[in-house]
Amino acid sequence: MTAPQQETTEADDADDAARSADSADSADSIDFDPFDPAYRADPYPYYRRLRDRSPVHRTPLGHWLLTRHEDCTAVLRHPGFGHGTGQVLDQNTFRRPVRGRARPFILLDPPEHTRLRSLVNKAFTPRRVARLEPRVREIVDGMLDDLIDAGEVDFIDAFAYRLPVSVISEMLGVPAADRDAVRELSTLVARGVDPDFQLSKEQLENRDRAFAEFDEYFRGLLAERRARPSDDLISALVQAGDGAERLTEPELLTTCILLYVAGHETTMDLLGNGLLALLRHPAELRRFGADVDGLAESAVEEFLRYDPPTQLSRRTALADAEIGGRRIAAGEQVVIMRGAANRDPAVFADPDRLDIGRPDNRHLAFDGGIHYCLGAPLARLEGRVAFGAVVRRAPRMEPAFTELRYRDNLIIRGLAELPVRLRS
Numbered sequence: 001m002t003a004p005q006q007e008t009t010e011a012d013d014a015d016d017a018a019r020s021a022d023s024a025d026s027a028d029s030i031d032f033d034p035f036d037p038a039y040r041a042d043p044y045p046y047y048r049r050l051r052d053r054s055p056v057h058r059t060p061l062g063h064w065l066l067t068r069h070e071d072c073t074a075v076l077r078h079p080g081f082g083h084g085t086g087q088v089l090d091q092n093t094f095r096r097p098v099r100g101r102a103r104p105f106i107l108l109d110p111p112e113h114t115r116l117r118s119l120v121n122k123a124f125t126p127r128r129v130a131r132l133e134p135r136v137r138e139i140v141d142g143m144l145d146d147l148i149d150a151g152e153v154d155f156i157d158a159f160a161y162r163l164p165v166s167v168i169s170e171m172l173g174v175p176a177a178d179r180d181a182v183r184e185l186s187t188l189v190a191r192g193v194d195p196d197f198q199l200s201k202e203q204l205e206n207r208d209r210a211f212a213e214f215d216e217y218f219r220g221l222l223a224e225r226r227a228r229p230s231d232d233l234i235s236a237l238v239q240a241g242d243g244a245e246r247l248t249e250p251e252l253l254t255t256c257i258l259l260y261v262a263g264h265e266t267t268m269d270l271l272g273n274g275l276l277a278l279l280r281h282p283a284e285l286r287r288f289g290a291d292v293d294g295l296a297e298s299a300v301e302e303f304l305r306y307d308p309p310t311q312l313s314r315r316t317a318l319a320d321a322e323i324g325g326r327r328i329a330a331g332e333q334v335v336i337m338r339g340a341a342n343r344d345p346a347v348f349a350d351p352d353r354l355d356i357g358r359p360d361n362r363h364l365a366f367d368g369g370i371h372y373c374l375g376a377p378l379a380r381l382e383g384r385v386a387f388g389a390v391v392r393r394a395p396r397m398e399p400a401f402t403e404l405r406y407r408d409n410l411i412i413r414g415l416a417e418l419p420v421r422l423r424s
């Protein structure tokens, strides 16, 4: 990859030095291959190596990989980085636009992002989330009644998937009878979150079909709620704003899908990855059990830091910028490696240690800029209630696996299954 033409300065010399260090320390010798099965099983040694050797690393494909907390935060907060809709041609090696559909606001820049997010905020309020707590407890307790002392169970299917999907479905107003059909669509959309180049033709077609069927499904639900509003989130989204400042039909459709998919695929992995961390750290499990109420909140934050459900996010440089002493040219793509930033020793003491009481946990699992996760209060609530109940009711839980299998997804990190015995 050639550097853009520029005048020579001291900073450029440093840049060139780093660049030649990079080419000497090429992608091969850095040994970073996100498609390697060993990376999927445990990406953290790869992240450490990358951060130590080339923290602002340019891949042979021309993407910049950021592994330091400081650099990731700088990009997330930088108005000169975004999704590249408008100012700069989106050099879309990552995702081709789906014709005729509104872009979800997670992929928009200001001012479109600001307008949509503030409309959705009017419906997705902290009050609406807090009000759910008794119902979340009820769902958790009901599910655990069937799982505690039931022998070997798959925690992902029997609990980690079911809790968030029930909660977001009830919140949005998706009837219980429709959930299995919607589950299948959601899985196809979540698989399609990965860059297009990583997906087969069939996976791309499935994703497009899932979007079309999702649209049709939510179109029907929106029409019902317009005719007969209830107190669910879909009704609130329809009514959010006034006059001209309302969500249009295409915006409502993509927002419903975004909330539905984002609302459970990631929370499922918070629950799965978090339980796995506890199973692998029996001393932390005992510590948690001895003070469930005191530790539930910080334990959830630590699970999010230690093994975050969303590992990577992409941004495009909307103008030339400098990050971590490297010059990034307008139009170039930057990858925020959240899993790496969350283990940066410059920010987290003893970063590879699971410490469920970790103070001042500034992880990036929910982002750190204008796209900060809208559903973070809901995910935290579900995590706190779920782990609290599981640890209290199954203090002698034990693994029932010898090997683990991760779902085939680069961006979202989560287990395909987690066999466990939840012993009281």
Ligand code: HEM
Residues within 6 Å of the ligand: 105, 106, 107, 117, 168, 258, 259, 262, 263, 264, 266, 267, 270, 308, 309, 310, 313, 314, 364, 365, 366, 367, 370, 371, 372, 373, 374, 375, 376, 378, 379
């Ligand atoms: C543990 C669970 C969750 C994790 C780890 C997570 C993570 C994230 C991350 C990293 C982003 C920013 C993505 C980016 O900037 O590229 C994000 C945005 C978002 N999340 Fe979550 N999320 C979780 C749960 C939820 C839930 C429960 C909901 C909704 C019910 C939700 C809805 C959203 C939405 C709507 C955005 C877009 C915000 C914006 O663009 O302004 N998420 N989430």
